[in-house]
Amino acid sequence: AQSVTQPDIHITVSEGASLELRCNYSYGATPYLFWYVQSPGQGLQLLLKYFSGDTLVQGIKGFEAEFKRSQSSFNLRKPSVHWSDAAEYFCAVGAGGGADGLTFGKGTHLIIQP
């Protein structure tokens, strides 16, 4: 069975600083990987996804993620965070491109310090 681990429950970053959120997955075949963001009281918004090809994926809002098969990781990065980036971030893995539903990590709560 597939699983996702987000080791950091909370992360605090100063506005303007760089950000990296960690995600490790367990899956027996080529994984389909996703990052979603959830603002308070909101649904989930897709930031980016990886299926194949270039291992560095660009997403919305200035986010990028790098797939590293050897480390079973799909870490999310942003060079300079803004106060509006404060939210909950979820990494997810899906079999068949997500056609069997997604398995989510427990999430990382991002706090932005002024």
Place this chain on the structure above:
Amino acid sequence: SAVISQKPSRDICQRGTSLTIQCQVDSQVTMMFWYRQQPGQSLTLIATANQGSEATYESGFVIDKFPISRPNLTFSTLTVSNMSPEDSSIYLCSGGTGVGGYTFGSGTRLTVV
């Protein structure tokens, strides 16, 4: 990407009653799913809503408790039956087609008293 409208956005219900949540997609999608997000927790897949046939439930979820309908490619409902306080959660529907990112509705925040 598809846009998903979900309603109600929130409700407070008495224990023992049932609530039906509706999910409307602005375009036809192959796959639709229902997830539960318990307070402070991550999302857990409840079931895959299959068009014209019975939903496929994940371990720990049963049809009698969470009946699902999907009459066409743009609409689905989830009913939470015989509710107890343990059912207090956010329920989200998700949809998409093929190999792609699946979009989510804004969720239904359910409180059972």
